[in-house]
Amino acid sequence: MGWLEKTPPQGSLIFQRRWVRLDADYLKYFKNDKMVFSKRIIPVTMIINVGRVGEQRFEVVTPNRIFLFRAESKLERNEWMMALQDTMWDQRQCGNITIHPPSHMQGLLELQGHSKIYTVACIDKVFLYRNAEEFQAGIGITSIEMNMSAVKDTDRRAFELITPYKTFRFIAESSEAKEEWVEAMRSSINESFSSHEVAKKIWSMESNRFCADCGKAQPKWAAINLCVVICEPCAVEHRRLGSDISKVQSLEADKKVWTDELIQLFLLLGNEQANVFWAANVPPGNALSPSSTSEDRESFISAKYQEGRYRCYHQHFGHQEELNNALCMNLQTNDVLETLCLVFCGADVHCDTGCSAFPTPISLAESYNQALQAEFLRQNQNTHIPSPELRHHVGKAPVIGTASITRRGYLFKTGSMTKPITTRRGKEEFSQRWCTLNCDKFSYYVNEKNSSPNGELKMKEIACLAVNPPEKHGYAHTFEIYSTSGRLYLFGADDLLSVREWIKSIAKAFIPLSAGDIVCMDFERIGKLCYRDELNVQDPQVGYFSLAGTMLHGSLEGGERMDIDLRKLNELSSLKQNTVLALVDSSRTLQIESEQKLDFLGWSAAIKKSVQCTGNILSQQQLTHLNVPVIVDCCISYTAKYGLTLEGIYRKSGVNSSITTLLEVFRQDARRVRLCEEDHNVEDVSGVLKRFFRDLEDSIFTSQASPQWLGTYTIREVSQRAVQYQSLLSSMPPVNKATLQALINHLHCIQHFADINQMSQYNLAIVFGPTLFQTDGRDSRASQVVEELIGHYVTIFSVNEQELQKQLEEIRLIIKLQGKGVKQIKSPHIICTVYLEEREETCEQHVKIPDNMTAAELVVKILAQSKISLNEQECWSCFEMNEREGTERSLHYQEKVLPIIHSLGTEKILLVKRNFTMKAMLSYLGKETKGWRSGVMKFREERTLLGCGSFHDRFFVLSDSSLRLFKEVQSIRPEREWPVKSLKVYEGIKARLRPPTRWGMTIVSEDDRKQSQRWYMCFETQIDMIEWMATFMSIQHKGNVWPEEYTQVE
Structure with missing residues (x-):
């Protein structure tokens, strides 16, 4: 509709x-x-x-x-x-070619408010036509459902047909005619309560027009728990089995039983699919026919359903735990036939799912929105299942699994090829083929009468299945099959439902059961790939992957599940001459490759296309790990750095052509954009941000929720408005919510410096109200709402005020360093959180830190606040710690603290604790006189995360000016060389790199462009590591490693 x-x-x-x-x-x-x-x-x-x-x-x-x-x-x-x-x-x-359904009465009636109309009282409806000619043509005005109607006799010739929505007043030509019409319509009402509507729907599937047991036409009964449609003679024998085996219901009389879900269940399976399981092993001489005797029916139906003698046995038959586990996994998909097979082979419909939130199979199916799965389970909560011991009656019965999936029908196909399809294939390039999927192979024939296939593919020979966008080729819906032999097959048809079913069936057939959860997704590509990650960088392992929109789902070895949001990738690159694709996000690095180049090229192109921004929809942008579009994050960061002191920031417009060009560059690949002060004007960047929000297909508040946001301003109480804003905020899509918070945080910080940039809450709201709501500026509520979001940012977004103050202090420092607005900063101190010995709330120390405070002075102050006295036997230092990576760096006692604080980020802290290695370092330096060091160590560069990264032996020489790396001890020329003063040395290496020893250092080098690179060194012993760290510190600080005594801070 x-x-x-x-x-x-x-x-x-x-x-x-x-x-x-x-x-x-x-x-x-x-x-x-x-x-x-x-x-x-x-x-x-x-x-x-x-x-x-x-x-x-x-x-x-x-x-x-x-x-x-x-x-x-x-x-x-x-x-x-x-x-x-x-x-x-x-x-x-269905063979339905009838124009007019059977009727009780028809003819002309006068309808109040209209001239005479041709009225037809059918079995369960009344149809209205303009005249008899339109009735003959079949084109009517409307139909009236009689199951909720009543007829009222009102006058000698008049009567009313009353419905819940409207009352129709009819006038007949005579009182006698009126009586006949009233009787006819009352008959329609009575008939509507026992209509053939359910039967018609069930029979719309061809296999349901014949009894599942004997083949008799137009069966009017069903065993609703067994999912078979049966005729009346067979229904008699089904009733004899008892309702714990077969729950028999009429298609006509029991209308209340036939819910939409139950009808859909019978249309999904049908007698043909149900008999794939129930009648997989029927001996030819035992099959029933419409003329079979009641004795034959009783014997056959009892053997089929009570004993399960002809079942197609599941591969886990007789193993209860495996059956239950397979049931719970399959309930996450829409494969009801597999569930039927599992349940009637012994899977427990009341088993424990292992999920506390959804402990029963029914609740588990409902949690995955699998309504038909849940309906099937409800119908079989008390069904008696044939026991496993009965299996010996049938000898070697077939086993059902992925290989039992069957399908047949016509598809259109082109000739197979060995190169990617880059041009549109017209209908004339396709040939019709009869296709079958059964056992473990997919075959295609000239037509359904041929016994010899033109070609076939075994399931183990399929590497990948790809679904093309509609209308890509001559036939509206097409899909591609990639084989392990390096060939590509293109199939298609105009019937969407048919093609979808083929795609699902083929996917289920060649993807193993252990990876079955990736099949139920609406994928664009699915198949087998080789992969490497940080834990396995040498030998590739085999996994099964599906690409669905911007999500890459993987089922890895050992049953591990992996999901990568391609919008949030930090890097996507091709390696090894375009044979390996590396995907790097904030949590992992993954490389994928295929044994076949054709298959890999398809995966690579599809993933790269998914990464690109596909339009002006907020959720389809490239995102940061916080769900903020990269373009928004870049523009906000740049404006915060260079535009806070600019008078009229966001009010002043940039150059239109520059804004258009920069916005287009962002849309092509936002992650590759690098904004710099020399090349990009602040007004242009702020203009890009405004135009981005203005050009979105739907506003950040969404067109559906915008009226509620705008209406909030009419609430009188400020506190109640804040509650309403919070409620609306909680219902926003995740990307919209994260983006709005990032923007309002930025605007809140800008208005704190309104005495410099002249942009108050009001001025910012005037600019961003119409922009964010995408209005023409006439509705003042848009600006008023944005003004309140900025002004009450802390309350509405539940912000930690200490974190906000820290952010504002950082901004003040930036302004000071830029030489602007120094007079507006009232205090030369900032308040910082430093931890004492441990990262615990009880160990937090809040201390004022002036610009010139050194690490030694900070240590003394922290210890004095905590009433800890210094003694000569202990060395206390201030450490820069990265908890996520497990690394730490001891600050030199003369190092200024404030710049370190502003460079910490969210993952690092300052920690004052005892420095247990300092005495060993001082002892070594007291004995060592040469002032340099060399040796062989295990070495690894950061960039090898994208390749087959591992630690290798390298020879290093550390002198008073540089650190040099040689491939071997005998090498004359160094492979790399770094100035010692540009290096920062951290103790420890992040665990996911799997360092070969416990003693390692992370070296960070920074070039003139402030771009940093990390690499890693491992030592055989802890002593070696301490001596190298001591040499580094001694060279960098010209031998002044530790003070003679601490300087007291006033």
């Missing part, structure tokens, strides 16, 4: 907007989406053709009239056409 525009019957070119609804039997259109009764009703059986007319229009052709509709887009037009064609196909498959 949805909005379409259509031309009136007079042929006018003026389109009228109508709400259109399509069900299994009728196409109806209404004046609006609130109306219950249609303006026109068209039986699907009367539609001859559905065709395209121009860019967005399509026509529905009936024998007597052509209806012309127009959709809002080409894509929407195609979806409507496909839905209509599918419904027409279903009607023809």
Whole structure:
């Protein structure tokens, strides 16, 4: 259903907007989406053709009239056409060619407010037509459901048909005719409570039109827990089994039983699929026929369902724990046939799922929105399952698993190829083929009568399955199969549902059960790849991956599950001559490769396309690890660094052409953009930020929630408005929420320096209100809401005030260093948190730190605050610690503390503690006279994280000016050389790099452009490490490693 525009019957070119609804039997259109009764009703059986007319229009052709509709887009037009064609196909498959359903009475009646109309009282509906000619053509005005209607006799010739939505007042030509009409309509009401509607829906699937046991046509009964449709003679034998084995229900009389979920369950499986399990091993002589005797039926049905003699046994049959585990895993997918097989082979529908939040299989299925899985389990909560001991009756029965998935039907295919498909393939390049999927292979034939296939692929030969975007080739929906032999096969059809089912079936067949959870996703690509990560950099391992939108899901060896949000990648690069793809995010580094170049090129192109920004939708941008678009983060950071003291920042406009160019560069690949003061004007960067928000398809507040945000300002109490803002904030999409907080934080900081930049809360709100709400500026509420978000930022966003104060102090320092606004900073101190001995809240020390405070002075002050006295036997130092990486650096006692504080970030802290290695270092330096050091150590560079990184032996020489690296001791020329003064030495190496020894150092070098690089050295003993660290410190500080005594701080 949805909005379409259509031309009136007079042929006018003026389109009228109508709400259109399509069900299994009728196409109806209404004046609006609130109306219950249609303006026109068209039986699907009367539609001859559905065709395209121009860019967005399509026509529905009936024998007597052509209806012309127009959709809002080409894509929407195609979806409507496909839905209509599918419904027409279903009607023809059911053999339903009847225009008029059976009726109790028909003829002309006068309808109050109208002239006479042709009225037809059918079994469960009343149809209204303009005249008898339209009735013959099948095109009506509307239909009235009789199951919620009542008939009231009101006058000699008049009567009323009362519905919950409207009362229809009819006038007959005579009192006798009125009595007949009233009786006919009351009969329709009675009939509506026992209609054939359920049967019609169930029979819409071809296999359900014949009894699952004997094959008799038009079966009117079903065993709802066994998922089979049966005829009345077989239903009698099913009832004899008892309701704990077979729950028999009528398709006609028991309408309340047939919920939408249960009907959908029977349409999903159908007798054909159900018998893949129940009748997999029926001996030819034992099969029933419509003419079978009741004795034969009793014997066969008992053997089939009570004993399970003909079942297709699951591979885990007889192993309860494996069956239960497989059941819990499969409930996360939409494969109900697999669940049926598991349950009737012994899986416990009441087993413990191992998940405390969803402890039962039913609750687990519901948590994954698998309504049909849950419905099947409910129907079988008390079903008796045939015991495993019965298996010996049937000898060697087939085992059901991925290999038992079957499917057959026509597809269109091109010739196989060995190169990627780079051009559109027209319909003339495809040939129709009869395709089958069974056992462990996919085969295709010239037609369904041929016994010898034109070609076939075993499941183990399939490396990858890729789904193409609609309309990429001549047939609307296509998919590609990549084989391990390096060939590519292209298949397709115009029927979306058919192609989807083929894709799911093939995926389930070649992806192992252990990786089954990645099959149930709406993937664009799925298959087998080799991978390496930090824990395995030498030998590649095999994993199964699926690409769904911007998410790469992987099932790795050992059952490990991996999910990478491609929007948040720090780096994506091709290695080894474009045969390996490296993906680096904040938590891991992954390399993927394929044994076949053709397969790898497909994966590489698909992943790189997913990483790119695909439009002006906020959630589709490249993101930071905090869910903020990279473009927003870059612009905010740059403006905070260079624009805080700029008068009128965000109010002044940049150069339009420069803004357009820079915005386009960001949209191509935001992660590669590097903003610098020499090349980028602050006004241009701030203009990019504003235009980015203005150009979004939907505002950051979303079009749906914007009225609620704007309406909040009408609440009188400020505290109540804050609560409402918090409520709206909590319901925002994650990316929108994170982005809004980052922006408001930035604006809140800017208004703190309004005495310099002249941008108060009000001025900022005037700029960003219309921008964020995407209004024309006339609605003042937009600016008022943004002003309140800035002013009450701490309360609305639940911000830690200490963290905010620290951020503001950092900004003040930046301003001071830039030589601007120094007079506005009232205090030369900042308050900083330093920890004493441990990272615990009880160990926090808050201390004022002036610009010139040294590490030694900070140590003395911290110890004095804690009343700890110094003695000559102990050495106390201030350490810069990175808890995440497990590294630390002892600050030199003369090193200034304030610059270190402003460079810490969120992962580092300052910690004052005893320096247990200092005495050993001083002892070594007291004996050592040469002032340099050399030796062989294990070495690794940071960039090798993207390659096959590992530690290798290298020879190092540390002199008074440089650190040089040689490949071997005998080498003459160094491979690398660094100035000693540019190096920072940290004790420790992050654990995920798997250092070969316990004693290692992380070396950080910084070049003239302030870009840093890390590399790592490992030592055989702790003594070696201490001596190297002592030599580093001695050279960097010209032998002045430790003070003679501490200087007291006033």
